[in-house]
Amino acid sequence: MKRALVVYFSATGVTKRIANMLAISLGVKSFEIVPHEIYTNADLDWTNDNSRSSIEMKDKSSRPKIESRVRDIEKYDVIFIGFPIWWYREPSIIDTFVESHNLENKLIVPFATSGGSGIGEAPKNIQVLAPKSKVERGKIFESGVTAEELRKWAEKYLKK
DSSP, rough: OOEEEEEEOOOOSSHHHHHHHHHHHHTTTEEOBSSSSSTTTTTOTTTTTTHHHHHHHHHHTOOOOSOOTTTTTOOSSSSEEEOOOTTBOOOOHHHHHHHSOOOOTTTEEEEEEEEEOOTTTTTHHHHSSSSTTTEOOEEEETTOOHHHHHHHHHHHHHHH
């Protein structure tokens, strides 16, 4: 079986809960992408064009700083990357993570949480940022997903 790592960014805690459930159900480690500057409720107000998240998402080159990196990423074959969907794509902090790690020859499997939209352009965007990896289509999970559902979904990627 391939070695996997669950990496995630969570703004409100929903993605964190699902990422940790996924890691526990697979018996693998998890790594939280922590922003250098924590997002406040005002920062996350998508209805305010001047909120931090709105500004970042309008600028495709935005790369919010992260607190730390995965030091031993080379030992993993499969990287599950979890995040909330913002404006039909991954938050810019995910782009920071992808660009700051050598993901060559990794299988990257996005998973996301959303208030109603699909995974959008996230897999395609991540593939562009990590061209020497293979990025799967990924999946959106509802907040009520069970550990068993997560495990069954994820195990197929560990056998590829």
